[in-house]
Amino acid sequence: MSGFGRVNTMVDGITQSYFGTSTSGVMSHGSTNNQSGVLIDPNFIVGVDVARGENSGASGVNALAGSANFRTIGVDDVVFADNPFGVRTKFSVGSNGIGRSGMIAVGAKGAAFTDTGSLGVMAAISGSSIYSNFNNGDGVSSEDFGYDEFMKQNPKSQLFKVDIKPNEYHSIELSARTYQNKFSRRDIDSNDFYLKYHYAPFSELVDLNMTASHSKGNQKYDSDSLFTFFNTNAENRSDALDINNTSRFSLWQTDVAFTYGGKLMRNQYDKHVESQIEDPQTAHEAIENNTFAPSGDQRIASLYTGLQLNRDIYQLDLNLNYANNKLTGFKPACDLRVECFPQGSANIDLKEHGFNPSVMLSAQVTPWLQPFASYSKSMRAPNIQEVFFSNSGGASMNPFLKGERSETWQAGFNLSGNDLLFKQDTLRFKAVVYTSKIKNYIFSESYMVCRNGRKCSLGENLQNDWSDASEEFSDNMYIYVNSLTPVRTHGVELEANYDAGRGFARASFSKQHTDQPTSIASSYFGAGDINELPDMYFTLDSGLRFFDEALTVGSIIKYTGKARRLSPDFEMSEENGMLMKQEMPNIPTVIDLYSTYQINRNVLLKFSVQNVMDKSYSDALNKLNMLPIQGDEATAANTARGRTYLFGGEVRF
Incomplete structure (x- = not known):
């Protein structure tokens, strides 16, 4: 389940607001592709923190189902603790279209200002060359199922x-972080800046x-990439301010x-479009009745509190946030x-507010067992791309759209x-069951014009055998x-991690089900998910360590259950007019092999073989699975890379 606010995606704690629109030539949905995303170089990522269903702190503001935070490389990741200067490099090269990638970071850190003060600086640059073509497990080129030369990237x-x-x-x-890329006939530029301040005096009451x-x-966009449009660009800007403090004390044993704070956010989306159509009125209508880059302004103000109580074996977390x-x-x-x-014509002004509480109780019943249970309410406001969707200009916009509200239970x-099987071995296991109910779930439907100009859904027309459809005017509004x-x-969800030093095994299993409706705008305009999350995932990562654990050799076995996509033939239900779902071909078990060799603290080498059995399969969540040609049995299906070799490493000194 994705979309702005359904999962709060952050980089270094900063909410991301990028909304991408591909060109008309990338016909992955019969038209352009519009989706939210994160512009972050993988070479800069050092870790990811994921939370599901939480609404605690700033990460829970306008987040319906949880959050994911990508942490980037910092000064201490470059400079060794006993050195004043440091250099860290990454490199990789791969076969079968993977291309090559490299990063170099330099840094310095030393004492400054006072006896306990310090100053550290770091600068890093990264670049990649990713090819647009590869071969699947059957040796078929990706050019045969939708990839083209404009998908080559050099970010x-x-x-x-x-x-x-x-x-x-x-x-x-x-x-300060910058990103530049040329992809699908558009130049992408992104700039992100932040300032963080932390104040922690000798007082348990202040941690600001x-x-x-x-x-x-x-x-x-290139001048010939958007049908009759030229001199076209889309821009998004985001500003945020978050202030919080944590006070710690003891009361009644x-x-x-106690954490309390507030967050302000503003997201703005603007566009500039010019049309090659000579007639001014026709050109204006072409721009107005187009889904390209909806424009608007979103402001979110929130206050939040969190109270954590620890007594004996029990821990109770109480959170409450208010969002406007x-x-x-x-x-x-x-x-x-x-x-x-x-x-x-009118200037639309939507307002909505609400309180979102959550509670979690856990108990360390024994040194090895900790059960827990939680309940949370969350909400997200409708975003600009939903309210101002304009395939039919103002007629397809919805100024009365309400925000989504969710209740989630977990246990x-x-x-x-x-010291279970061997001396100093460790075992960690976690099991979670959850259920959520989402009210006012936002999706898009196809609406027609009925008698007297009334809007009526495609489902209503099918039920009435089109008897009420207008004979004077026809339109299809999403x-x-x-x-x-x-x-x-x-x-x-189940997770297990066993480590005996010379050997290890990590396993994860998830099984999920949802009854969310399909969204018609996801098909023709790529404005949302076109694949459902598979009903089951299982991953086993296991291996051995040699040479005082410097060399690791392992394998990753990935099983993916049944998955469904929106019909690539755009089949509609004859009962309610909803876009139908289609079972995807079975996905075989995929095996990857990998090895890492930590020669010393300065040099790390990596080698892997992905899809070692050279299986031909479709990635469950690949957006090209709904390419219109996928409905043609004579055409090669969109499939993932076949056997691929990847070599890389890190050098740090």
């Missing part, structure tokens, strides 16, 4: 960080954090941690033959043990609406 990124610590109480971090950020992204959302934008006038409110337990029936999801 370049820069990252700068400064760590200032005047003394043991204060610390400041400054960061402040984060201010600014992000700006731009996509400039209970350890208390405001969304504004321009709605053009509707055709007089279609009922619309407001009928004429599970953690197990841990040591409108984002709220589901009248709550969407329910439930599932189970």
